[in-house]
Amino acid sequence: MQTQMQAAKKGTITKAMRVVAKQEHLPAELIRDRVAEGTIAICANINHKKLIPRGVGKGLTTKVNANIGTSSAYPDPKPELAKLKAAIDAGADAVMDLSTGNNIDKSRRATLAASTIMVGTVPIYQATVHAIKTHGKVVDMTEEDILKTIEEQAKDGADFMTMHCGITQKALQTLTYEGRIMDIVSRGGSFIAGWMLHNGKENPFYAYYDEILDICC
Numbered sequence: 001m002q003t004q005m006q007a008a009k010k011g012t013i014t015k016a017m018r019v020v021a022k023q024e025h026l027p028a029e030l031i032r033d034r035v036a037e038g039t040i041a042i043c044a045n046i047n048h049k050k051l052i053p054r055g056v057g058k059g060l061t062t063k064v065n066a067n068i069g070t071s072s073a074y075p076d077p078k079p080e081l082a083k084l085k086a087a088i089d090a091g092a093d094a095v096m097d098l099s100t101g102n103n104i105d106k107s108r109r110a111t112l113a114a115s116t117i118m119v120g121t122v123p124i125y126q127a128t129v130h131a132i133k134t135h136g137k138v139v140d141m142t143e144e145d146i147l148k149t150i151e152e153q154a155k156d157g158a159d160f161m162t163m164h165c166g167i168t169q170k171a172l173q174t175l176t177y178e179g180r181i182m183d184i185v186s187r188g189g190s191f192i193a194g195w196m197l198h199n200g201k202e203n204p205f206y207a208y209y210d211e212i213l214d215i216c217c
Contacts, residue, residue, distance in 0.1 A: 001046060003217055008036035016042050020055035034058055041160075043094075043118045048157035052116050054093050063093040065120070068111070070101030077107040081114055094118035094159075100125050109156055118159040123149045124188040124205075138191055139198040146204045151215050163212065164192045165205040172196055 007014050013032045020042055021028040034040035040057035056063050066087035068080045080099070087095050094117055099107045104126045112119050127149040131141035153161065167175075167189055175184065175193070184190045192203055205212065 004035050004042045004044065005038065006217075008032045016044050016053040019053050020060075024055060024060050026059070030059075031055060043120075043159040045154065045157045045159045047155060048112055048115070048119065048159055050113070050116050051118065051157075051159065054118060064091065065094040065096055066090075066092045067096045067098055069096070069098035070103070070107045071099075072101055075101030075103055075107075077103065077110045080107055081110060084111055084115055088115070088117055092117060094120060096120040096122070096162075097158075098122055098125060100129055102129075104129060105152070105156075108153065108158070112157040119157070120160040120162065121153045121158040122162045122188055123153055124162075124164055124191055126153070128191050139195050141195060143204040143208060147208060147211060147215070150212055154215050161216075162188065163205050164188045165203065165209060167193055167196070167203050168206050169196065169202050 002010075002012075004014060004016060008017070011032075013028045017031045017035065018028050021031045024031070031040060034057065035042060040055050040060065042053050042055050044051055044053040054063060066083070068083040068087070070077060070080060080097075084095055095111070095115065097108050097111050097119060101107065108119075108121065123146060127141055127146045128138045130145055130149065131138050134145075135141065150161065164186070172193060184193055192205065196203055201207075
């Protein structure tokens, strides 16, 4: 199976490209060109069966994302499906499943089964929940835990993911100097930074970036 970019680079205009072209009132060949050059992305996982593809990037209309997701206090997926419907009815182009409850897989799969718009995920959230349950604390999370989570979410049909790749050991040295006045404001970034400081290792999202790309393809 080819990715949209792989097909575009071979000169193929896919069904998804034609759908995006019609939505955007642009020539399909222009969409193909920009997908090939990497200035447009069509976030369309082949395992997301009900998805109506949308394009994101250069020369396209602005896309709106809505955040949904369970928590440990509210683990029931049903209200999240109601939020999904409200987001779709309001014209959102994507939803981000930020679930951290006790049934993340169930919630994500229910969302993907019901959603006609793009669904994104944040693998570090589920990986940390798994680490607490399995190892007792976040800092004992393994690189394999992260890669397995990414693979599971991709197989389920996640169309895009937030990957915390930018926090390297070199960057962390800059972030920890005494004159810094603001903490890391990203929840996932804080998790991975704490893991790196505790374990003295490179960020797995950065160190295993090639493996992550293989999963996504």
